[in-house]
Amino acid sequence: MPPLALLAIQIVGSFAALALLSLTVLLPRLASMPRDGALKLLLWPHVLRHAPLALLAPGQVDASVSSAVLDTIAWGDFASFVAALAALWALHRRGPRATRWVWAFCLVSTADIVVALTTGLGGGVHEHALGVGWYVLTLYVPVVCVSQALIFWRLLAARRIA
Secondary structure, three states, X not given: OOHHHHXXXXXXXXXXXXXXXXXXXXXXXXHXXXXXXXXXXXXXXXXXXXXXHHHHOOOOOOOXXXXXXXXXXXXXXXXXXXXXXXXXXXXXXXXXXXXXXXXXXXXXXXXXXXXXXXXXXXXXXXXXXXXXXXXXXXXHHHHHHHHHHHHHHHHHHHHHHO
């Protein structure tokens, strides 16, 4: 099976499972929680976004993968990790600008997701040995995308209520 087809099947499977989880478990609970509590919960998966720095470690990815592509993916995720920590800290401190920090995280994270996916797929990373990076791409990236969408949903729902 071509690597892109295998990748697509696994990613679609992850998104299907996460959609079911979101619709049946997460959305009802998040809707009943205070906004800041829901946002904190949704930000936690993003504090692991330092993990893609492993792409830069020797022997983790096929040496023929462009270092520019790997740098873009790894450092973009790291920036999202830092922004998630800042947003979580601001929410924890209940600062007057906490929501702005969450929106700033959303901008950084969404830009990273778009750039990393277009750069990675455009660079053909799926055609090379990725080691654990394959699981990051097929399991963790969908978690990041779904939780990002739920953060937007919660922020925008709060605006409609206000």
